[in-house]
Amino acid sequence: QSALTQPASVSGSPGQSITFSCTGTSSDVGTYNLVSWYQHHPGKAPKLIIYEVTQRPSGVSNRFSGSRSGNTASLTISGLQAEDEADYYCCSYAGGSSAIFGGGTKLTVL
Amino acid sequence: EVQLLESGGDLVQPGGSLRLSCAASGFTFRDHAMTWVRQAPGKGLEWVSLIHAAGSGTFYVGSVKGRFTISRDNSKNMVYLQMNSLRVEDTAVYYCAKDRKVTGAGNDFDVWGRGTMVTVSS
Numbered sequence: 001q002s003a004l005t006q007p008a009s010v011s012g013s014p015g016q017s018i019t020f021s022c023t024g025t026s027s028d029v030g031t032y033n034l035v036s037w038y039q040h041h042p043g044k045a046p047k048l049i050i051y052e053v054t055q056r057p058s059g060v061s062n063r064f065s066g067s068r069s070g071n072t073a074s075l076t077i078s079g080l081q082a083e084d085e086a087d088y089y090c091c092s093y094a095g096g097s098s099a100i101f102g103g104g105t106k107l108t109v110l
Numbered sequence: 111e112v113q114l115l116e117s118g119g120d121l122v123q124p125g126g127s128l129r130l131s132c133a134a135s136g137f138t139f140r141d142h143a144m145t146w147v148r149q150a151p152g153k154g155l156e157w158v159s160l161i162h163a164a165g166s167g168t169f170y171v172g173s174v175k176g177r178f179t180i181s182r183d184n185s186k187n188m189v190y191l192q193m194n195s196l197r198v199e200d201t202a203v204y205y206c207a208k209d210r211k212v213t214g215a216g217n218d219f220d221v222w223g224r225g226t227m228v229t230v231s232s
Contacts, residue, residue, distance in 0.1 A: 001172070003154065003156075034217045034218065036217075036218035036219070038155070038219075040155075043224075044224065045114075045205070045222040045223060045224050045225070046147075046155070046205065046207075046219075046222045047222070048210065048218060048219060048220045051210060051217075051218040051220075052217075052218070057210075057220060089154060089155050091155075091157075091218065091219075093216055093217050093218075094216075096169060097143075097160050097162070097167060097169045097215040097216045098157065098160065098169055098171070098216055099145070099157040099160075099216045099217075100157060101147070101154060101155040101156060101157060102154065103153075103154040104154035104155065
């Protein structure tokens with residue numbers, strides 16, 4: 001099973017909105033409402049920022065939002081801030097108590 | 111405070127074995143499935159293995175099936191990953207992660223440790 005497809009890098013200026021894509025298949029992203037997104041600052045523990053496609057855990061800024069269309073999920077960060085610079089990973093339930101991650105997108109805040 | 115702390119990472123030769131441990135605290139451990147996720151140097155996250163809350167179900171990514179074994183001790187709030195027949199490509203930081211939902215089984219992971227490094231090299 002191949003990793004979900006994410007762009008390797010994106011960049012944006014403070015205050016801008018930026019959207020990350022995550023493309024899977026009808027066996028994962030397209031079937032299950034179980035897409036999650038993680039923010040990962042290198043050397044630290046990954047942080048859950050979106051679950052079940054659109055839901056935000058308590059304590060996560062409402063600048064982060066998720067959506068899905070067909071086999072592609074998206075994460076949008078609005079009002080980009082310097083501390084948002086990190087790696088972002090999508091993940092989908094893939095059936096049989098397994099999960100599959102994307103390759104990750106490195107966000108650079110200019 | 112909800113916390114996961116991994117240990118056991120080391121430098122090991124190809125073909126060798128290693129056991130990783132993950133100590134959980136701050137939540138009802140026996141209610142949650144637990145997962146191991148790894149990140150090879152310069153690569154993305156990869157789901158490796160999951161164990162159901164009661165330990166009754168275990169699941170693996172294809173590349174480790176037959177070589178890795180996940181287990182847990184709910185009396186000690188511990189989850190383990192026994193890794194045998196290690197390969198160079200198993201080199202990675204290994205993270206322990208908690209399923210968010212009480213009834214979850216690999217849906218999403220709301221608590222992560224900081225990882226432990228496994229290096230497989232001769």
